[in-house]
Amino acid sequence: MLLVVTYSQAARTTLRNVCRTHESAVVRRLGRAALLEETELGAFLALRLRAKHDDDVQIERTQPFNEFEAVPETVRKAAAAYEDRETASTPYAKFAVGTDYPDPEAMRDADL
């Protein structure tokens, strides 16, 4: 999908109007951002916004997130285990100590 994020009141207003007029090309409206269909129409609308508002419009192309493809098993298991912890107040850094779960610093520096 195409993620369009706006960075000014004027751009946000245009995005709102565009979304209202072209509902079929809009997957989701999220405040000052929107997900547009990955079609030529979606691209046309996104580019129109950028042509009008320049740097106040950010356009990204999104991909579905497949954790089984992109994320190491240790990270997936750590997330599940942490959400299943017994004490709600335990921060993850502490939770990971003495286990095989990766520590937050290591994860921060590891690109997917």
Add this chain to the structure above:
Amino acid sequence: MRVRIGDRIREGRAVDLTGIDVAATAVVRAIDGEDARIQVDCPSPGDTHGHVARLPPETFDRRTALVAAARSLGHTSSTQATLEEARAELADLSPPSVDVEAARRRVAETGAAEARLREQVAELRGRLQARRQTGADTTAVEAQLDEAVSQLSAAETERIAAEQALDRAEEAARTARDRRSRRLQLEDRVANLEREVRRDLASAVWGRFRAALRAVPGDATAGAAPGTYDGDRETAALAVARLAPLDAPVVVDEAGRFGGAEAAASTLDAPVIYIG
């Protein structure tokens, strides 16, 4: 106040133009000094005057008119200082512009060039293979292949450099967007504060507005809570004209509600040019 139309001159706080063929809009223009035929000598109009220059008004934004009236009566909002600060901060915040487009274009172009050369290399390899199998001379094809392979290698280097440049440009753009995000937050904050100031100012004169409504001709009622008004816009405009301090005259273009120029000036508590 002194009004001159051709060789006719009228003076006083209530000027009656009954019987003179003159349009209200022309008189309003004359008050602003923009009419050649009519000359009005009067103090220059203040901010509220624009809202009630002509009665009945063609358009009337009650809230904005009340805010202007409140200001001219010397009211202020405690939020005003905060608003000024937010405006100043917003004015100082100029997010840098980052040109990512050129970098994107270069990535696309170098990528396409590389793909083209890769295809060419594959094709030449196929031809070379075929010629070897049939025992044909391979010298020319080999030379072409060598040339294409070296071009491909250069194109690859070029593409990688372009991708790295794009990464850097994207990184810079992200930082610039943080500033833009902050600016948008400030824009929203300024808009909210402006609304708050307007609400304060309109509330400050609401009591006067209600009292003025009772004094001017017309059927309108206003509740104790600011903003609760039930009536036509002309009556609201008359009330605003009455409560606001007006130095420049208002042009009353309606015979029905007032008995004449003097009555209008007295009820509106303002200098009046009356067009009967």
